[in-house]
Amino acid sequence: MLDTASFVDVKSVEKTYFTPSGVVHALGPISFSFDRGQTVGIVGPSGCGKSTMLKVLAGLEDRTRGEITVQSRNVNGPLDDVGVVFQKDLLLDWRTVLENVLLPAELRGRVDEKIRTRARNLLEELGVSGFENNQPWELSGGMRQRVSIARALLLKPSMLFLDEPFSALDALTRDKMNVIVQRLQMHEEVTTFFITHSIAEAVFLSDRVIVMSDRPGRIIDDIEVGIPKPRTLSVREEPEFIDITRRIRIHFEKAGVL
Amino acid sequence: MTELRIDNPSAAETEDLAEHQRMVRRAKWLKIYHGSLLPLLSGIAGLLLWELAVWGFALPQYLLPAPMQVFETMIDRWPVLMSHLWYTVVASSVGFVIALVLGIVVGAAIATSRSIDRVLYPWLVIAHAIPKVVVAPLLLVWIGFGLKSGIIFVVVFTFFPIVVSTVTGLKSAEPDLLQLVKSMRANRWQTMWKIRIPTALPHVFSGIKIAATGAPVGAVIGEFVASNRGLGYALIQAVGSLDTPYAFASVIIISVFGVTIWYLAELVEKLSIPWHASQR
Ligand SMILES: Nc1ncnc2c1ncn2[C@@H]1O[C@H](COP(=O)(O)OP(=O)(O)O)[C@@H](O)[C@H]1O
Ligand SMILES: [Mg+2]
Numbered sequence: 087m088l089d090t091a092s093f094v095d096v097k098s099v100e101k102t103y104f105t106p107s108g109v110v111h112a113l114g115p116i117s118f119s120f121d122r123g124q125t126v127g128i129v130g131p132s133g134c135g136k137s138t139m140l141k142v143l144a145g146l147e148d149r150t151r152g153e154i155t156v157q158s159r160n161v162n163g164p165l166d167d168v169g170v171v172f173q174k175d176l177l178l179d180w181r182t183v184l185e186n187v188l189l190p191a192e193l194r195g196r197v198d199e200k201i202r203t204r205a206r207n208l209l210e211e212l213g214v215s216g217f218e219n220n221q222p223w224e225l226s227g228g229m230r231q232r233v234s235i236a237r238a239l240l241l242k243p244s245m246l247f248l249d250e251p252f253s254a255l256d257a258l259t260r261d262k263m264n265v266i267v268q269r270l271q272m273h274e275e276v277t278t279f280f281i282t283h284s285i286a287e288a289v290f291l292s293d294r295v296i297v298m299s300d301r302p303g304r305i306i307d308d309i310e311v312g313i314p315k316p317r318t319l320s321v322r323e324e325p326e327f328i329d330i331t332r333r334i335r336i337h338f339e340k341a342g343v344l
Numbered sequence: 345m346t347e348l349r350i351d352n353p354s355a356a357e358t359e360d361l362a363e364h365q366r367m368v369r370r371a372k373w374l375k376i377y378h379g380s381l382l383p384l385l386s387g388i389a390g391l392l393l394w395e396l397a398v399w400g401f402a403l404p405q406y407l408l409p410a411p412m413q414v415f416e417t418m419i420d421r422w423p424v425l426m427s428h429l430w431y432t433v434v435a436s437s438v439g440f441v442i443a444l445v446l447g448i449v450v451g452a453a454i455a456t457s458r459s460i461d462r463v464l465y466p467w468l469v470i471a472h473a474i475p476k477v478v479v480a481p482l483l484l485v486w487i488g489f490g491l492k493s494g495i496i497f498v499v500v501f502t503f504f505p506i507v508v509s510t511v512t513g514l515k516s517a518e519p520d521l522l523q524l525v526k527s528m529r530a531n532r533w534q535t536m537w538k539i540r541i542p543t544a545l546p547h548v549f550s551g552i553k554i555a556a557t558g559a560p561v562g563a564v565i566g567e568f569v570a571s572n573r574g575l576g577y578a579l580i581q582a583v584g585s586l587d588t589p590y591a592f593a594s595v596i597i598i599s600v601f602g603v604t605i606w607y608l609a610e611l612v613e614k615l616s617i618p619w620h621a622s623q624r
Binding site for chain 1 (some may be wrong): 358469490518520523524525527528529530532534538539542619621624
């Protein structure tokens with residue numbers, strides 16, 4: 087029975103922030119589930135609770151109500167086996183690129199030659215080889231974000247959480263990153279939870295796109311993207327791609343966010 | 345590869361080389377001219393004017409000594425001045441180091457424990473609101489004449505910038521960064537050592553630099569009130585006997601000491617946080 091359960095199961099989850107300045111009902115209730123290896127894209131108006139959902143899912147924030155299970159285990163506290171990438175690359179200026187990538191291993195006391203090689207290979211796959219001993223501030227925004235993706239993937243997490251990782255990048259770099267991430271993700275076979283405010287990006291990278299409403303965020307649509315992977319950038323001009331982006335855009339138009 | 349921020353020199357290569365070199369020379373000259381030559385000339389001119397004014401208007405020495413007179417006094421009484429300087433240096437440095445240790449410990453306690461923060465906060469606010477200078481005469485009453493009260497006065501004078509900058513620094517790590525290391529299962533200790541402390545360092549150093557400039561000032565004020573040695577005492581003594589050239593000489597040495605401490609602090613900062621934006 088357990089084997090047929092979904093990889094991640096979210097049931098009626100809600101999150102309310104209680105702060106000195108007031109109570110914010112940020113999220114839900116929402117319910118959904120997804121399978122191992124899937125890439126789930128999340129789009130929704132800004133401030134609707136996407137980041138909150140990611141943090142609750144990864145166990146970084148407590149939920150106010152509801153149940154979350156990952157591999158049939160209840161989530162209470164940070165998950166053991168995840169990589170997270172935020173919009174800001176959050177690289178540590180006092181460490182070299184390689185030392186930044188090695189941080190998760192170092193925190194678990196697991197730095198050895200094997201993990202160093204893994205770090206170098208990841209950097210190479212992401213196109214940042216040759217910069218291992220540079221300081222983060224010597225790299226451009228796009229390269230920094232690749233380093234932070236390498237850091238997130240270092241310990242082969244079973245889940246990768248990406249929170250608008252490319253929002254600060256220019257359009258061309260962003261396209262390039264989309265292609266790189268798709269390749270890497272297929273290679274690493276990591277279940278991915280991917281937040282973006284770009285509809286095209288969500289559809290391009292995801293097996294499934296979840297559309298969220300205004301705050302408190304709820305699911306207003308859940309779309310399978312059947313286009314086979316790997317996809318090329320020009321797939322964005324194909325009719326089946328455009329059908330999906332249009333469908334999402336219509337939701338936003340109705341909600342008055344676009 | 346094109347994403348690395350390195351200037352592309354090919355633009356210069358295609359230019360006429362002679363023209364390029366001429367411009368480089370001009371830029372170098374302008375840098376020297378504005379950077380050191382102009383300020384130096386202005387300084388020399390000022391001293392010259394001062395010297396001429398003193399002789400021209402036949403000003404008495406006790407009102408305004410000429411630069412040369414000050415210089416002569418400094419040479420004549422160099423050993424005495426140096427022994428006073430040594431006393432001031434000891435009071436400033438010992439006081440500064442005590443304030444540094446105390447300030448960082450108290451700052452770290454406040455930043456990591458909300459209860460300690462709440463307990464200490466009103467006291468710090470009150471203590472900080474009192475102008476430090478008024479404490480000096482009280483120290484004379486409480487501790488008496490001598491080095492000990494000088495040191496304590498330096499501590500009083502330099503403690504607050506260090507506490508404040510330590511607290512600010514330790515609290516300045518980005519929430520998302522803290523959540524990121526939480527996702528990597530960092531414990532409190534690791535978060536402190538690998539994230540919070542390095543993030544705090546640039547702030548702490550700005551506090552240290554304020555304290556470093558404050559230390560000689562504190563020592564001198566302390567010597568005004570409760571000492572029979574040190575450059576502050578020398579200054580009071582000189583003014584009291586209308587020995588103005590000696591007073592000027594003391595002031596110059598105090599200033600040089602202040603500037604030296606400042607540069608030392610800058611140097612230590614540069615060596616400790618070469619990665620910070622202010623040091624690149
Ligand atoms: N730590 C927090 N404390 C209080 N309110 C928060 C916090 N984080 C987010 N919020 C609020 O929750 C709502 C959803 O925020 P967020 O999840 O960041 O939205 P999104 O990522 O979709 O833009 C916003 O109104 C935001 O102000
Ligand atoms: Mg967000």
